[in-house]
Amino acid sequence: MIFRDYRIEAAFSEYHIVDFGDMHWGALASDESDIKERVKEIAEGDNYWWIGMGDYLDAINYSDKRFDPNTLPERYRICDLDDLVLLQAHEFCDIFDPIAHKCIGLHSGNHEFTIQRLHQVNIHHEIIRRLNRYMREQKLEEDLQVITLGEMAFINISIPNLKKKFTIWSAHGTGRASSPETALRKLKNYKRQFEADIYQIGHLHYCVGDEEISLAYGMKEVKKIFLVTGSFLKSYIEGPATYAERRIYSPIPLSAMEIIVDGEGLKFRKF
Ligand SMILES: [Fe+2]
Secondary structure, eight states: EEEEEEEOOOSSSEEEEEEEEEEEEEEOOOOHHHHHHHHHHHHHHHHEEEEEOOOOOOOOOOOOOOOGGGSOOOOOGGGGGGGHHHHHHHHHHHHHHGGGGEEEEEEOOOOHHHHHHHHHOOOHHHHHHHHHHHHHHHHHTTTOOOEEESEEEEEEEEEEGGEEEEEEEEEEEOSSSHHHHHHHHHHHHHGGTOOOOOOOOOOOOEEEEEEEEEEEEGGEEEEEEEEEESSBBSOSSSSOOOOOTTOOOOOOOOEEEEEEEEEEEEEEEEE
């Protein structure tokens, strides 16, 4: 469990925090142009920050039983297979370097963890090292550092300008869900275990959110937001069968989630 306190000092009337994960960079079915567009949007939005939800890389190399050479982009050469995951990590960082200084933290995904477990290469830390090196080289916000959010984190965000403080319970996530509704139900079960204003998980690849409002003493409304944070891995592509196609999973629209904080409080929408 990681505890992260993050204070946003900049003064805006509205703040955006994008939950960005499950890109599966390096898979043929990863929508790389869409990912680059979203990165550009975060880079150009002065009032945008982001949380990495894990599974940044597809990270499936040739000794993995899920490996299928048909599902790799044509740019990889046969000799690249020797160092595929590291190559994917560096390609990923080339895209994400410009928004490293806006990163609240990065969860580790199961695709990164598999590489650590089977090959003793902590590719998650390699990504963090690379993003921090870029910030150092660019002399970007010297007091900022990209940190790991591990598998699970409580993130306390404070925005003095709006006099707002809130807690996000955040995890890469685990297990399966056969529909957006079951994904949301699974997430909502975690409110019995953890106390927060926002609950969020990736991994299930659906992009769905909900909020619950209860009434407290003095008619004070207490809001809880639940976000399953989406993916950028297409279930189906023209040509080779993807992992999802072999299992006849549902096609899923690609998206991230966005938390919006303004004077009134917390909201969410698809990003
Ligand atoms: Fe994933």
